[in-house]
Amino acid sequence: MQHDILDRYSRGSSPLHRLHSKAKVILAVLLLLFTISLHPGQWIACAAVAAILMLAALIARIPVSYLLRRMLIIEPLIVTMALLALFRPDGIALFLMTTAKANVCFFIIIILSNTTPFARLLDVARSWHAPAMLVNIIALMYRYIFVLADETERMQRARSSRTFRSGKRVRWISRSQIIGQTFVRSTERAERIYAAMCARGWK
Amino acid sequence: MNTALEVKDLRYRYREGKEALQGVSFSVEKGECVGLIGPNGAGKSTLLLHLNGILPDPLPRESSIFVNGVPVLPDSVHSVRRSVGLLFQNPDDQLFCPTVYEDVAFGPAQFRFPEEEVRSVALTSLATVGLEGFEDRSPHHLSRGEKQRVCLAGILACKPGILVLDEPTSELDPRGKRNLVTLLRTLPTTKIIASHDLELIVELCPRVIVLDGGMIVADGETRAILSDEALMLEHGLEKPHILRHLHPH
Amino acid sequence: MHVPDGFLDAKTIAATGALSAMGIGMALRSGRKSLPPSRLPLMGVGAAFVFAAQMINFPVIGGTSGHLIGAVLVAVLMGPTAAILVMTSVLIVQCFLFADGGILALGANILNMGIVAPLAGYAIFTGVKKAIPGNLGIVAGAGFAGWCSTVAASLACAGELAVSEIAPWNTAIPAMANIHMLIGVGEAIITMLVVVAILRARPELIMSNASVNVPQRPVTIAGYILIVALALALFVSPFASVWPDGLERVASTLGFEHRAVTSASSPFSEYQFPGLSSALAATALAGVFGTIATLLLTIVIARLIIPRNRKK
Numbered sequence: 171m172q173h174d175i176l177d178r179y180s181r182g183s184s185p186l187h188r189l190h191s192k193a194k195v196i197l198a199v200l201l202l203l204f205t206i207s208l209h210p211g212q213w214i215a216c217a218a219v220a221a222i223l224m225l226a227a228l229i230a231r232i233p234v235s236y237l238l239r240r241m242l243i244i245e246p247l248i249v250t251m252a253l254l255a256l257f258r259p260d261g262i263a264l265f266l267m268t269t270a271k272a273n274v275c276f277f278i279i280i281i282l283s284n285t286t287p288f289a290r291l292l293d294v295a296r297s298w299h300a301p302a303m304l305v306n307i308i309a310l311m312y313r314y315i316f317v318l319a320d321e322t323e324r325m326q327r328a329r330s331s332r333t334f335r336s337g338k339r340v341r342w343i344s345r346s347q348i349i350g351q352t353f354v355r356s357t358e359r360a361e362r363i364y365a366a367m368c369a370r371g372w373k
Numbered sequence: 374m375n376t377a378l379e380v381k382d383l384r385y386r387y388r389e390g391k392e393a394l395q396g397v398s399f400s401v402e403k404g405e406c407v408g409l410i411g412p413n414g415a416g417k418s419t420l421l422l423h424l425n426g427i428l429p430d431p432l433p434r435e436s437s438i439f440v441n442g443v444p445v446l447p448d449s450v451h452s453v454r455r456s457v458g459l460l461f462q463n464p465d466d467q468l469f470c471p472t473v474y475e476d477v478a479f480g481p482a483q484f485r486f487p488e489e490e491v492r493s494v495a496l497t498s499l500a501t502v503g504l505e506g507f508e509d510r511s512p513h514h515l516s517r518g519e520k521q522r523v524c525l526a527g528i529l530a531c532k533p534g535i536l537v538l539d540e541p542t543s544e545l546d547p548r549g550k551r552n553l554v555t556l557l558r559t560l561p562t563t564k565i566i567a568s569h570d571l572e573l574i575v576e577l578c579p580r581v582i583v584l585d586g587g588m589i590v591a592d593g594e595t596r597a598i599l600s601d602e603a604l605m606l607e608h609g610l611e612k613p614h615i616l617r618h619l620h621p622h
Numbered sequence: 623m624h625v626p627d628g629f630l631d632a633k634t635i636a637a638t639g640a641l642s643a644m645g646i647g648m649a650l651r652s653g654r655k656s657l658p659p660s661r662l663p664l665m666g667v668g669a670a671f672v673f674a675a676q677m678i679n680f681p682v683i684g685g686t687s688g689h690l691i692g693a694v695l696v697a698v699l700m701g702p703t704a705a706i707l708v709m710t711s712v713l714i715v716q717c718f719l720f721a722d723g724g725i726l727a728l729g730a731n732i733l734n735m736g737i738v739a740p741l742a743g744y745a746i747f748t749g750v751k752k753a754i755p756g757n758l759g760i761v762a763g764a765g766f767a768g769w770c771s772t773v774a775a776s777l778a779c780a781g782e783l784a785v786s787e788i789a790p791w792n793t794a795i796p797a798m799a800n801i802h803m804l805i806g807v808g809e810a811i812i813t814m815l816v817v818v819a820i821l822r823a824r825p826e827l828i829m830s831n832a833s834v835n836v837p838q839r840p841v842t843i844a845g846y847i848l849i850v851a852l853a854l855a856l857f858v859s860p861f862a863s864v865w866p867d868g869l870e871r872v873a874s875t876l877g878f879e880h881r882a883v884t885s886a887s888s889p890f891s892e893y894q895f896p897g898l899s900s901a902l903a904a905t906a907l908a909g910v911f912g913t914i915a916t917l918l919l920t921i922v923i924a925r926l927i928i929p930r931n932r933k934k
Contacts, residue, residue: 177719181509202627202726206635244721248626254789254797268788272628279627279721288719289471289511301650303662307711309471310666311673315715316513317465318667318674326678338681346812349675349690350819353699356671357827360664362466365427367663369459370531371451371483469663 179232179284186230191290192297198282205274210260210267216274223277230285240280241273248272288312310363322352377403377535377563378424378457379439385419385429385587393419395587401563403534408578408595409567412609416587417567418462421539424565425457426450440535455484458533462540464520465512473499473515473523474508480531498526503552517544525553535563542570571599571613583608623691623779623802624716624731627724631786637856638782639729642710645737645849649706652842656703665704669711672696680812688808693739693775694747694768695813698760699820699828702744702846703837709736730782734775738853741846743771754921757821760828761814762917762924768813769806769916774854776802781857791860803912810920818927 181187186194205219227237248269255264292312295305325348333344379400386392393416401407409417422428423438426445436444440453461467470476478495486494499505502522512520521544528536536557542550554576557564568574574581574595581598583591585608591598599605602612630638657665672692679687692712697705713731716722723731750763780798784791820828837843 199725202724203632206628206630206726207632240721244626247624248628251625251629251783252788254783254794257790257793258787264788268628270628272626275627275724275726276721279717279725283718283721287509287511288715289475289509291718292471301646303650303653304646304707304711306662307665307669307707308714310469310663311669311711311715312471312719313469313512314667314670315673318670319677322674322678342680342811343815345678345680346815347819349678349812350816350823352674353668353671353816353820354824354827356667357664357824359466360667362461362463363469363663363667364660365422366461366467367469367479368427369425369454369461370480370527371454372479373451373483373659469666 177283177288178236179230180287182231182285184230184285186226186285189285191286191294194282194286195291195294198278201278202275205271205278208267208271210263212267213270216267216270219274220277223274223281226281226285230281232281232284237277237280241276244276245273248276314359318352318356321355322348325351375403376439377401377405377441378565379442380420380423381437381439383420383423383437385416385423387419393587394423397584397587397589399582399589399592401535401565403563404561405580406557406564406566406578408574408581409565409584410569410571410574410581410610411584415584415608417584418539419587420584421459421537421565421567424535424537425454425459427459455531456534458528458531458536460524460528460536460538460541462543464517464524464544467524467527468512468520471511472508473504473510473512476512476523477527477530480527484531494530494532495526498530499523501529501556502526518546518549521545522549522553525556529560533562535565536560538564538566538568540568540570541566542568542573571610572615575599575613575615583610585609623735623776624713624723625727625734625779625782627726629786629788630724630727630730630782634782634786635726635729638727638733638853641849641853641856642729642732642737645706645733645741645846646710648842648845648849649703649710652837652839653703653707656837661704664700665708665711668696668700668704669708669715672708672712673715675816680808682808688805690812690816691735691739691772691775691809693735694743694764694771694809695816697740697744698747698764698767698813698817702740705740705744706737709740712736730779733853734778734782738778738850739771739775741850742774743767746770750917757928758921758924760821761817761928762921764817765810765814765920765924766917769803769810769920770913772806772809773799773802776805777858778853781854781860785857785860795858799909803916807916807919810916811923814920814924814927818929822929 201219201222205216208215227234252265252268252272255261255268258264289312292305292309295308296302326345329344329348333340381398383394383397384392385394397416397420409420411417419428423445424440426432426438432445432447432450434446436446438445440457443449443453445453468476470479474495477498478491481491481494496505496508499507502525504519504522504526507515507519507523512523515523521541525541541553541557545553550570550573554573557566557577564577566574566578578595580593581591581595582589583598583604590608591601591604596616599612600616605612672695675692675695676689679689681687693705693709696708700708710732713723713728713736717725717728717731744767747763747767750766751759753759754762776798777795780789780794783789783798784794788794789797817828837846
């Protein structure tokens with residue numbers, strides 16, 4: 171699995187990368203709030219936010235091709251959800267504005283996650299006194315996401331190399347079994363992690 | 374008192390019923406480096422987990438293990454863990470923090486080192502294992518050998534008096550292994566090393582304990598024991614190549 | 623069902639945020655008491671597990687494929703309190719790392735998939751498990767709960783979009799409900815197959831976990847019920863009140879006035895049933911029939927797939 175598509179550029183050294191994580195989170199939320207408050211027709215404001223973001227991407231040296239690729243992945247979801255707006259009387263304008271707003275908001279999050287490593291975001295959460303239990307679960311999850319994703323991928327490959335029938339029913343059953351087995355392994359892994367945490371003084 | 378570790382008639386049965394340890398006794402002097410060998414399923418890992426109170430769970434009221442003379446009991450287990458650093462087999466399970474620095478600093482922070490010392494000891498430990506500048510890396514992007522070295526740094530950062538290592542070279546390439554041997558030689562701590570890598574044991578440990586079926590079947594001078602081909606064969610082991618040259622028949 | 627930013631308006635963001643914060647707060651409170659420290663790694667790895675499970679694609683029709691949401695699976699495997707914390711973590715990581723779901727919409731997404739889905743699902747799972755003994759009850763209960771939770775979460779989601787004035791009530795809710803009644807079938811089948819796989823390999827994992835960290839204190843239970851009820855009342859019930867006259871008229875013609883009130887606030891009252899003239903009655907009837915049919919279907923499937931030697 172290609173892991174670094176998510177936050178490939180998060181470890182850069184641009185001024186934006188060096189900006190304090192707290193400041194970036196606050197800026198992102200403010201920009202998001204501004205964007206969602208726009209009404210149909212406020213195109214200039216929407217374009218202004220987009221321009222700021224393009225500038226930010228430029229400063230952070232995030233390539234346009236990468237941004238476009240990420241946008242393309244999310245686009246079907248945004249458009250499908252925005253289609254619902256067409257059923258309203260002011261439909262077309264609302265549809266266009268909602269699509270634009272959603273894209274701009276997505277852009278904001280992409281810039282944030284590509285200029286701030288996830289571990290720094292966790293530091294921000296800790297310094298804002300987010301509940302320790304939740305932050306710890308998230309930190310552990312972040313650590314093991316790709317370990318487990320790789321594990322399921324290996325299991326899927328191993329299975330398909332031994333399977334000759336490939337009906338839909340067979341695939342549903344075998345993939346569910348992979349999920350089940352991943353859970354069993356996860357509980358065993360969790361026990362070993364707990365032992366390792368205890369060994370280094372966790373209570 | 375010079376005994377770092379004393380184990381008296383240790384028995385352990387897993388909940389599934391398997392009797393993993395059936396009366397294990399030995400003691401280790403301060404500064405000693407002891408190898409622990411035996412076939413798969415001999416009980417090596419189970420024994421090591423006992424040495425800093427991971428097993429049995431929950432801890433009993435009476436202990437058959439004494440660390441620096443202190444029995445491993447529920448009240449003392451935290452300080453026992455402070456003085457026994459345990460390196461596990463699978464580095465992925467042991468590296469549970471999002472970044473290398475956080476992981477190495479985890480132990481010192483849990484053991485309530487002063488804040489500045491946490492930082493300095495974490496950085497020194499990373500330097501000791503040759504991983505300066507890796508602080509912000511996420512464990513997922515490390516090679517297996519690098520992961521194992523971060524694990525070791527995480528243990529060293531707790532400044533334990535006794536190092537217990539379970540298969541420390543399983544993920545290392547020859548150069549990584551060489552570096553580890555050099556590193557372990559320079560550490561003055563008491564060491565217990567469980568490994569299938571008998572050449573490592575010969576190089577580092579003057580004394581070796583052979584475990585099979587949950588019992589100690591031999592305990593003594595490494596070269597003498599590892600040269601005893603009958604004993605080695607009986608317990609699923611093999612006389613290492615370096616010893617063949619030293620003791621030609 | 624991850625709502626991106628740009629769809630919800632400020633009042634919806636505030637309301638869903640407040641409800642989610644309440645739910646998470648209660649889960650943390652009762653988790654601190656009922657979850658021993660040794661469960662923390664399991665919740666962290668469990669969250670990673672949900673994510674990995676969501677990445678596995680199941681072929682549907684043509685080239686399309688679907689995947690598990692997992693809220694009920696986690697509730698069944700780890701208990702409801704842990705499920706809220708695990709699903710919340712999954713959604714937070716998906717938001718910040720994958721930009722899957724918005725930051726401002728996080729409250730809504732957590733409310734739908736992290737609170738309403740596992741809680742409603744767990745309540746239904748427990749009900750079915752009590753009614754049908756043995757593994758059959760566990761498997762069928764998990765499947766039916768998986769379907770219900772998917773539909774309930776989608777209704778809350780549709781309601782949030784409607785309250786935000788993105789979509790009109792009379793299209794948003796039926797559209798989302800219809801799609802998710804189908805998606806829910808996939809969720810139900812996968813959930814059942816996974817539960818069966820685990821029952822085969824390590825039955826004790828389900829037996830021991832299915833009843834842990836169930837909130838015991840009446841205050842907590844009441845609080846959870848209140849949050850789910852508020853979520854559905856705020857974001858779903860306005861749909862029923864769009865046509866209050868229609869509801870009453872249909873209720874009297876069909877002769878179940880006393881049911882009208884319950885079906886108005888019930889999450890299953892909004893589906894289209896072809897051939898009937900009144901839209902709302904059709905929706906209500908379709909909902910009831912769909913729910914009963916799904917329950918029966920899950921029992922039949924569960925009977926087919928449960929491990930034979932353990933059948934009781």
